[in-house]
Amino acid sequence: MIRIEPREAPxxxxxxxxxxxxxxxxLLMAAIPLMAAGANVFESYAAxxxxxxxxxxxxTEMLTRATPLIFTGLAATLAFRAKLWNIGAxxxxxxxxxxxxxxxxxxxxxxxxxxxxxxxxxxxxxxxxGMAGPAYLKTRFGADEVVTTLLLNFIILxxxxxxxxxxxxxxxxxxxxxxxxxxxxxxxxxxIPRMRVHSGLIIAIIAAVIAHVMLSKSVWGFKxxxxxxxxxxxxxxxxxxxxxxxxxxxxxxxxxxxxxxxxVAGLRGYLTTDLSPGFGYxxxxxxxxxxxxxxxxxxxxxxxxxxFVGADTMSRAMGVSSYLADLVVALSLICVLIGxxxxxxxxxxxxxxxA
Amino acid sequence: xxxLQILLSDSFWAATLRIATPLIFGVLGALxxxxxxxxxxxxxxxxxxxxxAGWMAVWLGAGLWGGLLVAAMVGGFFGLIHxxxxxxxxxxxxxxGLGVTMLATSVSYFTYRTALPNVSSPPKITPFQPLDIPxxxxxxxxxxxxxxxxxxxxxxxxxxxxxxxxxxxxxxxxAIRAVGDNPDAADxxxxxxxxxxIGAIIAGSALMxxxxxxxxxxxxxxxFFGMVNGRGWISIALVxxxxxxxxxxxxxxxxxxxxxxxxxxxxxxxxxxxxxxVFLMAPYVLSIFALVIVARRAEYPRAxxxxxxxxxx
Numbered sequence: 001m002i003r004i005e006p007r008e009a010p011x012x013x014x015x016x017x018x019x020x021x022x023x024x025x026x027l028l029m030a031a032i033p034l035m036a037a038g039a040n041v042f043e044s045y046a047a048x049x050x051x052x053x054x055x056x057x058x059x060t061e062m063l064t065r066a067t068p069l070i071f072t073g074l075a076a077t078l079a080f081r082a083k084l085w086n087i088g089a090x091x092x093x094x095x096x097x098x099x100x101x102x103x104x105x106x107x108x109x110x111x112x113x114x115x116x117x118x119x120x121x122x123x124x125x126x127x128x129x130g131m132a133g134p135a136y137l138k139t140r141f142g143a144d145e146v147v148t149t150l151l152l153n154f155i156i157l158x159x160x161x162x163x164x165x166x167x168x169x170x171x172x173x174x175x176x177x178x179x180x181x182x183x184x185x186x187x188x189x190x191x192i193p194r195m196r197v198h199s200g201l202i203i204a205i206i207a208a209v210i211a212h213v214m215l216s217k218s219v220w221g222f223k224x225x226x227x228x229x230x231x232x233x234x235x236x237x238x239x240x241x242x243x244x245x246x247x248x249x250x251x252x253x254x255x256x257x258x259x260x261x262x263x264v265a266g267l268r269g270y271l272t273t274d275l276s277p278g279f280g281y282x283x284x285x286x287x288x289x290x291x292x293x294x295x296x297x298x299x300x301x302x303x304x305x306x307x308f309v310g311a312d313t314m315s316r317a318m319g320v321s322s323y324l325a326d327l328v329v330a331l332s333l334i335c336v337l338i339g340x341x342x343x344x345x346x347x348x349x350x351x352x353x354x355a
Numbered sequence: 356x357x358x359l360q361i362l363l364s365d366s367f368w369a370a371t372l373r374i375a376t377p378l379i380f381g382v383l384g385a386l387x388x389x390x391x392x393x394x395x396x397x398x399x400x401x402x403x404x405x406x407x408a409g410w411m412a413v414w415l416g417a418g419l420w421g422g423l424l425v426a427a428m429v430g431g432f433f434g435l436i437h438x439x440x441x442x443x444x445x446x447x448x449x450x451x452g453l454g455v456t457m458l459a460t461s462v463s464y465f466t467y468r469t470a471l472p473n474v475s476s477p478p479k480i481t482p483f484q485p486l487d488i489p490x491x492x493x494x495x496x497x498x499x500x501x502x503x504x505x506x507x508x509x510x511x512x513x514x515x516x517x518x519x520x521x522x523x524x525x526x527x528x529x530a531i532r533a534v535g536d537n538p539d540a541a542d543x544x545x546x547x548x549x550x551x552x553i554g555a556i557i558a559g560s561a562l563m564x565x566x567x568x569x570x571x572x573x574x575x576x577x578x579f580f581g582m583v584n585g586r587g588w589i590s591i592a593l594v595x596x597x598x599x600x601x602x603x604x605x606x607x608x609x610x611x612x613x614x615x616x617x618x619x620x621x622x623x624x625x626x627x628x629x630x631x632x633v634f635l636m637a638p639y640v641l642s643i644f645a646l647v648i649v650a651r652r653a654e655y656p657r658a659x660x661x662x663x664x665x666x667x668x
Contacts, residue, residue, distance in 0.1 A: 033462075033465055033469075036469070037465075037469045085449050087453070137643075137647055137650075141647045141650050141651055142650040142651050142653075143643075143646050143647045143650040144595070144646065144650070146396065146449060146591075147588060147591050147592045147595075147642075147643075147646055148643050148646065148647075150585070150588040151585065151588055151589070151592065151639045151642050151643050152639075152643070154584070154585045154636075154639045155636050155639045155640060155643075158632045158635045158636045158639075159632065159636065161632050162630050162632035162633070165630070165632075166630065281453075281457070284450075284453060285457070288450060319472070320469070321464075321465050321468035321469050321472070323461055323464040323465040323468055324465060326457065326460070326461035326464065326465070327458070327461040327462060327465055329457065329461070330454060330457035330458035330460075330461045330462075331458065333450070333453070333454040333457060333458075334436070334440070334451075334454045334455075334458060337440060337446050337447070337450055337451060337454060338440070338444070338446075340446070341444050341445075341446055
């Protein structure tokens with residue numbers, strides 16, 4: 001009969017191989033809906049590849065799309081490592097964007113090297129506050145953070161509408177609910193002239209490196225991982241579980257807030273209700289695909305961004321709905337889940353006589 | 356119309372029951388899954404899938420009840436995916452649920468867009484009509500509130516009774532509850548933990564899908580993106596609020612429906628002074644509030660969220 005038993009230690013190959021294979025399998029499985037939609041599969045994939053690698057512009061577009069995903073991927077990674085289920089990155093992103101707009105549209109007059117750090121700080125703080133609330137409700141009242149963060153997303157979105165039609169509204173905006181533009185000194189500089197990719201990308205990569213170092217080399221990171229592995233054992237070992245969770249929440253929320261700042265001050269220039277097409281939620285998939293590793297998040301974000309950008313191009317070329325990208329992303333998540341299982345366990349045959 | 360007038364009006368209570376209906380399905384569905392020990396965060400996506408599949412089945416020619424059957428089967432299908440990932444494979448119930456939500460939502464949206472690529476306004480079907488029972492529908496107050504609802508609302512109320520009866524008065528229900536509280540003991544008794552959990556998840560997911568179908572086949576008559584708008588998550592919160600009891604679940608859904616119906620009417624009263632968005636936020640704030648109040652004392656099914664493997668102790 002068949003028995004499933006855990007491997008002693010998953011080998012290095014599996015840890016890297018699983019996400020890569022999952023991603024490829026998910027991409028291949030996209031052929032099924034493509035065929036169902038009546039599109040030529042090969043032409044579709046070709047159009048997708050062209051949309052990513054076909055030109056410098058396409059490539060930089062992909063990097064632009066990856067920037068917020070790195071931030072939200074880091075947000076999910078840092079929280080999930082502590083077994084803190086932050087599903088609220090979407091809302092925290094908007095909190096960060098709102099803070100950036102509140103501070104960066106003329107409130108303060110200062111040169112860039114002062115103003116940019118200020119809006120980054122403001123955005124990070126706002127995002128952190130957005131996760132601190134649910135984390136507090138969890139540690140103090142035992143309220144499940146999955147539900148509270150999810151519901152908070154909706155609340156924040158409605159709050160955003162209220163702000164954009166009220167205090168944050170652009171008086172010169174011809175009546176549209178949008179914010180005033182970010183002042184020039186607070187705009188994150190472009191990296192390449194005439195391309196949309198901006199220094200938010202650099203900040204994101206730096207954040208990933210910092211997160212990696214803190215997670216793997218610092219005491220704080222150790223405590224966070226310990227709490228995530230086994231909170232009861234960590235408590236027994238003297239680690240302040242509640243404090244560690246709050247710390248994880250603050251950092252996670254801050255990352256998501258930075259995603260908002262990056263999008264508003266680096267890409268768009270002003271805030272609207274559709275700033276984020278679900279970056280917060282996609283960040284969860286980015287994190288899972290990266291095996292909850294901060295450096296992996298960068299690569300994973302680039303992959304997911306490629307899928308979206310490629311699907312957009314393919315959708316225009318082949319007439320297939322661009323929701324295909326969301327399908328591929330969802331499939332990636334499920335594949336990586338299954339793949340993780342395959343890596344951690346192995347199927348053996350045992351004779352009936354064995355215990 | 357002042358507050359008392361609102362509370363005494365039949366249109367308010369009729370709206371309460373109407374708004375509560377999808378939540379009743381959702382809470383019951385989540386309740387059944389969680390009673391067996393598995394959290395099903397796929398609920399939001401299953402709502403979307405049920406809404407789309409049910410609507411599309413009717414649009415393609417199936418009758419309304421045929422559409423409901425299709426919706427339930429689609430829900431059961433996504434539930435099966437979640438069940439396989441979480442029960443025999445024992446993977447993270449949180450991540451699997453979120454994956455199912457994403458999958459169900461994206462499949463639904465993609466299918467809808469592919470089938471109807473160029474529509475400027477969503478096509479309509481003929482939805483469930485309000486019941487018209489000879490004597491009962493004309494009764495004052497009770498008439499509009501109870502007897503002019505659509506058939507789906509009555510189905511929801513019936514489901515409350517059915518779920519209660521199965522869980523509390525049948526051996527199957529006892530087995531499900533056993534598996535959710537103490538799977539080791541259940542296994543020792545000879546019950547199949549796997550089969551019971553998988554079955555419960557499929558059944559619960561079918562119920563969830565009906566909640567989604569209510570939106571496109573009874574409350575409205577077409578499908579549009581973003582129409583579920585968090586009702587699945589609210590149902591998850593309400594299950595905890597209901598202490599996993601069908602009767603309390605009905606109460607919770609009605610309470611929520613009452614608040615939502617109330618805030619709509621309140622808007623016309625104080626709309627000049629308070630921005631409309633404050634009222635829109637109210638349902639979600641309320642759900643969080645309800646969750647926080649009961650969280651400490653919540654009697655979780657003791658094996659909830661813990662994967663169970665045959666052969667391990």
